[in-house]
Amino acid sequence: MARGSGVVERALYSSFAFMATTIERGWLRRTMVGVCSAIPVLVAYARMYRGMHHLSDVVVGAINPLACAALAAACLVHRRGDAGEASRLASAAARVPSARP
Numbered sequence: 001m002a003r004g005s006g007v008v009e010r011a012l013y014s015s016f017a018f019m020a021t022t023i024e025r026g027w028l029r030r031t032m033v034g035v036c037s038a039i040p041v042l043v044a045y046a047r048m049y050r051g052m053h054h055l056s057d058v059v060v061g062a063i064n065p066l067a068c069a070a071l072a073a074a075c076l077v078h079r080r081g082d083a084g085e086a087s088r089l090a091s092a093a094a095r096v097p098s099a100r101p
Contacts, residue, residue, distance in 0.1 A: 006047070007065050010040045014069035018076075 013036045020032035044058040053061075 006043070006061055009043060009065075010062055011065035011068050013037070013040050014066055015072060018069060018073045 017033050017036035020029055020036060023029040023032060040062070044053070044062070047053045048055060048058060
């Protein structure tokens with residue numbers, strides 16, 4: 001069974017990979033996403049190679065952190081959408097003529 005440190009490591013690097021998708025420069029974005037995605041895979045391979053875990057341990061241990069990272073990504077995307085809607089509402093309210101004389 002995967003331990004807490006492995007779960008945290010996978011969640012951390014999955015979150016870093018998601019945050020790296022906002023980098024403007026294409027080559028840097030691809031590099032960061034690639035590195036952040038490769039580190040957990042390499043750590044999992046090393047643990048299987050040394051006999052610390054079986055493949056089933058690694059697969060099941062990756063489900064929880066990936067689900068957590070996906071949930072965090074969905075919340076961030078939803079929050080960005082709300083901010084855009086709030087600014088549209090504010091600009092629409094500014095165009096409404098006031099009732100003041």
